Amino acid sequence: MESPEPSRIGDRSTSDVVVRLRTHEGRDDWFYCHSLILIEKSKYFADRLSEDWPTCQILDSRNCVEVYCEESDFDHHVNFLRLLYVVIDGSLEDIWHGVKNALGILRVAVELECAQIVSACANYLEAMPWEEAEEDEILKIIPGMGSKAQPILARVQPVNPTAVLRIFLSAIKFATSSPPSAMNDLKTSAQEQLEYMLTEDDDAPLLTADQEVKFEVKECVKRLFTRFTNMLEALLCGPVESAYEKGKMQSFQSYLSDLSWAFQILNKLEIMKEFVNSWVGASDKIVLVVEQASSVAEIIETKSKVIEVAAKVLEAIGYGNVILPTAKRLHMVKVWLPFVRITKPLIDSATTNSKDAPELKIDGELWQSLESTFVSMVLTLPSEDQAEILTEWLGNENIHYPDFTEAFEVWCYRSKVAKRRLADMLGNHGLCLESVVEKWFLSWLHQLLQQLHSKGKEAPKEHNSCYKKTFSLLVSCG
Numbered sequence: 001m002e003s004p005e006p007s008r009i010g011d012r013s014t015s016d017v018v019v020r021l022r023t024h025e026g027r028d029d030w031f032y033c034h035s036l037i038l039i040e041k042s043k044y045f046a047d048r049l050s051e052d053w054p055t056c057q058i059l060d061s062r063n064c065v066e067v068y069c070e071e072s073d074f075d076h077h078v079n080f081l082r083l084l085y086v087v088i089d090g091s092l093e094d095i096w097h098g099v100k101n102a103l104g105i106l107r108v109a110v111e112l113e114c115a116q117i118v119s120a121c122a123n124y125l126e127a128m129p130w131e132e133a134e135e136d137e138i139l140k141i142i143p144g145m146g147s148k149a150q151p152i153l154a155r156v157q158p159v160n161p162t163a164v165l166r167i168f169l170s171a172i173k174f175a176t177s178s179p180p181s182a183m184n185d186l187k188t189s190a191q192e193q194l195e196y197m198l199t200e201d202d203d204a205p206l207l208t209a210d211q212e213v214k215f216e217v218k219e220c221v222k223r224l225f226t227r228f229t230n231m232l233e234a235l236l237c238g239p240v241e242s243a244y245e246k247g248k249m250q251s252f253q254s255y256l257s258d259l260s261w262a263f264q265i266l267n268k269l270e271i272m273k274e275f276v277n278s279w280v281g282a283s284d285k286i287v288l289v290v291e292q293a294s295s296v297a298e299i300i301e302t303k304s305k306v307i308e309v310a311a312k313v314l315e316a317i318g319y320g321n322v323i324l325p326t327a328k329r330l331h332m333v334k335v336w337l338p339f340v341r342i343t344k345p346l347i348d349s350a351t352t353n354s355k356d357a358p359e360l361k362i363d364g365e366l367w368q369s370l371e372s373t374f375v376s377m378v379l380t381l382p383s384e385d386q387a388e389i390l391t392e393w394l395g396n397e398n399i400h401y402p403d404f405t406e407a408f409e410v411w412c413y414r415s416k417v418a419k420r421r422l423a424d425m426l427g428n429h430g431l432c433l434e435s436v437v438e439k440w441f442l443s444w445l446h447q448l449l450q451q452l453h454s455k456g457k458e459a460p461k462e463h464n465s466c467y468k469k470t471f472s473l474l475v476s477c478g
Contacts, residue, residue, distance in 0.1 A: 043113035076104035256305040318373040
């Protein structure tokens with residue numbers, strides 16, 4: 001005896017029920033179905049076709065079940081009805097036609113209470129990769145679909161803090177390991193994700209920066225800086241010609257990029273002091289390595305990377321984020337002020353004249369920030385050291401950058417009122433103090449005038465306004 005042919009959706013000759021699919025926009029389609037299949041597969045249809053349902057509609061001499069849906073979900077309802085006639089055993093994975101379609105069908109299956117399709121659809125979505133837009137849609141829909149759909153969310157659940165710590169420590173070790181240049185993209189990716197993990201934006205940082213994390217980060221950065229220092233020694237000890245071979249300078253630049261990134265991480269964790277002290281100790285060698293080279297494009301690129309790191313370190317010192325003694329602050333000013341003063345015109349010229357060197361460009365805000373940092377640092381120094389720096393500035397051909405006009409105004413004010421301030425504190429010693437201050441001020445003014453006179457030529461026009469302001473300030477100090 002031959003087995004009966006399986007029922008097919010739309011087969012009017014064997015159908016005993018019509019599913020009338022309608023939208024509020026007026027769409028109205030009829031689907032000839034079979035009550036046996038609908039009742040077996042869907043609790044919703046089982047309830048609607050039961051004798052307990054209060055009303056019974058007849059359409060084309062058949063029971064009728066009306067289902068209303070949004071226009072955007074119409075096709076998903078049609079696909080759902082067709083899937084009721086398919087044997088879903090895991091062998092027909094292509095029946096879902098992608099994540100977006102499967103998600104729409106899942107939504108309908110949950111609404112019309114078909115456990116088999118819900119389970120199969122959830123298994124498909126759980127195993128498939130998602131696009132970003134699909135993931136956002138899944139996160140909107142799935143949480144309200146009950147426990148059967150929850151496995152889909154396993155990949156986006158919060159991770160155990162221990163697992164986060166393990167991956168962070170592995171990533172920080174790799175990101176600071178100075179891998180071969182062929183792995184630079186991997187290293188950059190690791191660095192970006194580490195910074196993201198520690199950043200507080202719309203969400204809290206992924207990792208709590210406890211003492212263990214800070215210790216491991218400091219140790220990794222310390223090893224990175226040690227390798228950088230060793231390279232400095234090698235460049236200074238070897239022949240000058242070989243020191244500036246392309247490969248070595250690229251490696252040097254890579255170290256500088258890594259150090260710039262490492263400083264950002266240390267800043268987020270508020271553990272910059274050791275790095276700053278290491279940079280202070282290496283500053284003379286860094287400047288010496290870079291200044292021994294000719295100003296070809298690669299060397300200018302190296303100088304721009306040096307400026308990038310130095311600016312971060314100087315800012316930490318200048319604004320008191322890292323406290324250093326006077327001698328070290330003065331040393332940093334004397335090392336980096338001349339370097340920055342000479343390097344800025346070179347970089348500006350290179351970026352202006354070369355269309356192929358966008359990587360050399362330094363943001364104007366960095367130069368402005370660096371200028372403000374130098375002013376802040378100078379004003380923290382003893383007044384005699386300030387006077388020495390300002391004297392050199394007023395006689396320098398690069399007087400326009402950094403512009404120390406603000407520092408000079410503050411110095412003049414402090415110097416002028418110093419006699420009264422100290423006299424108030426020392427009481428009857430005012431006369432003696434006045435003579436000492438006056439003698440020192442006249443000596444400084446004499447040195448300044450000698451320095452300007454020794455130039456033996458008229459000052460450049462761009463300096464005139466600065467000199468006029470300077471002498472007006474000197475008169476007011478008198």
